[in-house]
Amino acid sequence: PFDKEDASRIWSEVAHSNLTLEQLFTNSHRTDLEEHKFPREIRKVKISIDSLSPIGAVQTVLAEQKVCVLKGEEKKRLPGVLYNLFEAGSEVVIAPLVVRERTAGIVLADNAFHNRPVNEATLEFFSLVLGLGGLALGNAMEYRETKQNLEKLEQLNETLRNVQAELVACERLAAIGKISTYLAHEIRNPLVAIGGFVRQILGMDDAQQIQRNVRIINSEIVRLERVLNNLLRFSSPMQPVKERVLLAEIFESLEPVLKTQAEQRNVTLTFDVPGDIVVFVDRVQMNEVIYNLVMNALENTQTSGKVAISARGGSDFVRIEVEDTGCGISPENLKKVFDPFFTTKLHGTGLGLAVVKAIVEEHHGGKVGVSSELGKGTKVHILIPKGGEHEETIADRG
Ligand SMILES: Nc1ncnc2c1ncn2[C@@H]1O[C@H](COP(=O)(O)OP(=O)(O)O)[C@@H](O)[C@H]1O
Numbered sequence: 001p002f003d004k005e006d007a008s009r010i011w012s013e014v015a016h017s018n019l020t021l022e023q024l025f026t027n028s029h030r031t032d033l034e035e036h037k038f039p040r041e042i043r044k045v046k047i048s049i050d051s052l053s054p055i056g057a058v059q060t061v062l063a064e065q066k067v068c069v070l071k072g073e074e075k076k077r078l079p080g081v082l083y084n085l086f087e088a089g090s091e092v093v094i095a096p097l098v099v100r101e102r103t104a105g106i107v108l109a110d111n112a113f114h115n116r117p118v119n120e121a122t123l124e125f126f127s128l129v130l131g132l133g134g135l136a137l138g139n140a141m142e143y144r145e146t147k148q149n150l151e152k153l154e155q156l157n158e159t160l161r162n163v164q165a166e167l168v169a170c171e172r173l174a175a176i177g178k179i180s181t182y183l184a185h186e187i188r189n190p191l192v193a194i195g196g197f198v199r200q201i202l203g204m205d206d207a208q209q210i211q212r213n214v215r216i217i218n219s220e221i222v223r224l225e226r227v228l229n230n231l232l233r234f235s236s237p238m239q240p241v242k243e244r245v246l247l248a249e250i251f252e253s254l255e256p257v258l259k260t261q262a263e264q265r266n267v268t269l270t271f272d273v274p275g276d277i278v279v280f281v282d283r284v285q286m287n288e289v290i291y292n293l294v295m296n297a298l299e300n301t302q303t304s305g306k307v308a309i310s311a312r313g314g315s316d317f318v319r320i321e322v323e324d325t326g327c328g329i330s331p332e333n334l335k336k337v338f339d340p341f342f343t344t345k346l347h348g349t350g351l352g353l354a355v356v357k358a359i360v361e362e363h364h365g366g367k368v369g370v371s372s373e374l375g376k377g378t379k380v381h382i383l384i385p386k387g388g389e390h391e392e393t394i395a396d397r398g
């Protein structure tokens, strides 16, 4: 209330209406509080905490976080400015406004309008109102902090998105660069050769000479096809079509080709693949994996070296190993062997192991690993999950 009349109006309103506490608060929201009616002096009061007497009432309330009632002479314990403002009442209540467990301020009230002693019920009500006020303030602060945190988080996210986009752009550029170099090298050479031999043919009469040139041209075309196939398989690997296959069957179909390659290099190639391991895989892709691994082993193994292929079935995974007694890989290169286009060979594509990794890990949910020692040899292993249908026995296939 602003004055005695205002107070009695409020009290009679409260007395004659059946308002709940909540309605009372809602209805009594007074915009005119901020206007001229509110005692100007109060708004001007500024008290520095340092200037307060340590034994004064305000300090005690701040320190103890407890409500304090000053009666009569006790009012002198108020700081001078406040004492003047609360002159009219015979009793003054000082209470802490606690926000998030810390005293955020104090609230003073007196009994100037009715001059009746402040009783327990009034104090309880006063504490309740302050408690609610403190909670509301705390919530508001928390809300503001959460909002600020969210904004910060959003900013961080934004930064992250930008950095990521830049990174992707960089990687794409780098990949395009590598592809261009690869294509320039791998396609230009055969093209130049083909062009040269074709131009020779244009001035030739001798059928045998022409035949010879055409054969060379054909082999260059085969090379071009291989380059393109590799690149295509790498850039858009086909979705796997999985089926239950006997692992030994895959090796059997590859054996003739691999044996021939091994013999040409005078390398001993051995297979140790149990006949009863069933895998749930894309047959063609798995062929390619084994072929790439064994060819790598053969290409890096000197004459009279050994390449051993083995497979073992576990409860959940099948482990296939290709081990060679070849030149080995340096620790530095070992980190890069799965990178697309990484090759140490003059005519390598650098795509073999990248394709192996994509097929095994992305298409089959497996894992590829490589260990190597320079000058001693290399071992590449792959783990293939047995897949959802492994409870079915081989006999079920009919
Ligand atoms: N068994 C191996 N022994 C030694 N080095 C290997 C072996 N397998 C792969 N590498 C190394 O990894 C590189 C990448 O292999 P890969 O991706 O198949 O491409 P490419 O065979 O065309 O070079 C090879 O150039 C070679 O340096």
Ligand SMILES: [Mg+2]
Residues within 6 Å of the ligand: 292, 295, 296, 350, 351, 352, 353
């Ligand atoms: Mg290779």
